[in-house]
Amino acid sequence: MKKKLGIIIVLLSIVITWMAWLFMEPVREISPMTGYSQLLASFSLVAFAFINFISTRHKILDNLFDGLDKSYIYHKYLSISALVLVILHNVTIDIGKKTERGLGIKGVKDPYAMFGSFSMYLFIALIFIALVAKKLNYERWKVIHKIMIIPYAFGIYHYYGSATYAVFSFKPYSVWLDIINLIGIVSVAYSIFFYEKLSFKYKYKVQNLEKVANGTLEITGASLGNDIDFKPGQFAFLKVLNKDSKFPSHPFTISQAPKKGEIQFTIKALGDDTKVLTEKLKIGTEFIVSGPHGKFDYKSGAKNQIWIAGGIGVTPFRSFAQSNIDDNFSVDFFYAYNNAEEGAYTDELQALSKDNLRIHLFNSKEKGFLSVEEISKSVNIKDVVDVYFCGPKPMRENLKKQFKNSKFRVLIFNYEHFQFK
Structure with a gap:
């Protein structure tokens, strides 16, 4: 209701x-x-x-x-x-x-x-x-x-x-x-x-920039005032005012679990604006943030879950994984990326793997496209599961169709609806 x-x-x-x-x-x-x-x-x-x-x-x-x-x-x-x-x-x-x-x-x-x-x-x-x-x-x-x-x-x-x-x-x-x-x-x-x-109440200064994959930039900001209070998986609107790297407000998932005095976005250059941002942003540049928003939260889901990320869609799941998954949940996380150069945070995610968070890395160049058949090799299809997805729309629709035609007992297929570049 x-x-x-x-x-x-x-x-x-x-x-x-x-x-x-x-x-x-x-x-x-x-x-x-x-x-x-x-x-x-x-x-x-x-x-x-x-x-x-x-x-x-x-x-x-x-x-x-x-x-x-x-x-x-x-x-x-x-x-x-x-x-x-x-x-x-x-x-x-x-x-x-x-x-x-x-x-x-x-x-x-x-x-x-x-x-x-x-x-x-x-x-x-x-x-x-x-x-x-x-x-x-x-x-x-x-x-x-x-x-x-x-x-x-x-x-x-x-x-x-x-x-x-x-x-x-x-x-x-x-x-x-x-x-x-x-x-x-x-x-x-x-x-x-x-x-x-x-609306943009929170001000940060870029303290670190790191290329975490091909065309993908991790931006770490240090707070210049009040911290934004967010939950893992939420997104916020980021805006850069510096004349050399001016960037209009745009929604991005906050890619790191809450950390006092710090915020992190991981951005892939998918369009004209994001390309300019990743190329011109410098350490010391100030940016402002509005939010947080979103209800993409694994804690509201079933006990058994399947997480699926495609490319830059890894960001909310990285935030989840860093926040220490509650022992009541059992999660299989499948991260699909085009090739080794485009796989962000693969080493970090493997290090975060534990009994109730099983990480499955899927290099598409080596293994082909991720499919429900491949997922079934690692997950008990008799369990009732919630699926959480973040990635390209074609990949999402393909997997939704496959789950529907499979023996998986999926309660809810969760995803966010922003497709802007």
Whole structure:
């Protein structure tokens, strides 16, 4: 139930909107279709409020959606739903007006209608661009999402100008939507204008840089103030302000177990931004951190577990392994990497191996791709297990399918949903 709390709140908000609308009387005579059309618009405003709140990256989202990474799945589908509702509103409001003319209901010229249409068409264009930009890089994706404030502002303006209800009355429907819109407006203003200034509370200085694998850099930072309080497996947003190695905020798993006065990220150059970071970062450079986030925690799983890492996906598991696995858990950790040059922390992980944490290194150049068949050679398939995965999406989907078709009794296949480079 806790994992579904966020979607329950979203659905409950929709129900409250509908129930309040049932008891709201328009200020002039309208057709039923016009009324229903405005209800659809109200639903879209609820969706946009949640979309904007998710964009704040507030820590409460980890509890509402079982992790900030998962909240962005809801962000995606809420965005699609909101756009569909806006389009339906645009279609049905025209039908409603035609119906009113047919019934002889005197219409009123609406100078705010054009703002609604502009909002809709701009949303369509930006969402299309955002879908394409997702294939580019994280920073471009963020910029496009910030521009969303423009059609949202026009949509809010359209609502307060065009609604046939007393939008500033003390009727439950009006008060409820005013609260919803206030949440949306404050959230979008915070995420665009204040998040970068207020959320990055922790400051560090690079005290060590080490190449731990081909194209993979380990960054160790010494605290310049308060330490970030995190759990093994969580991620944080890192931002470098130095003009020579400036790096925009980006999510990375914290690759080391909690250690007073220190934080560590291990970053592989997978995209343009990360490549610049790994090439230009120097000892002494200061960086700031926001977070922590995430619910990727083996302690919430079953007694018997299988951990699978692909490439740089080793980072959360390294943090787990360093934190001393509780004796109540029995873990088999499979770490797959392309070749010896790209295997990070292999010696360290072997040294961390013990009775309840069995390390299985898998050099793909020598052994081929990791498969469930290979895993079954080292794990008792009769045990009920939870699988924890971190690595490339194609590898994840392939292994999920293999587990489904195997004799393994997998309770949950756990993974995080960030795929940004």
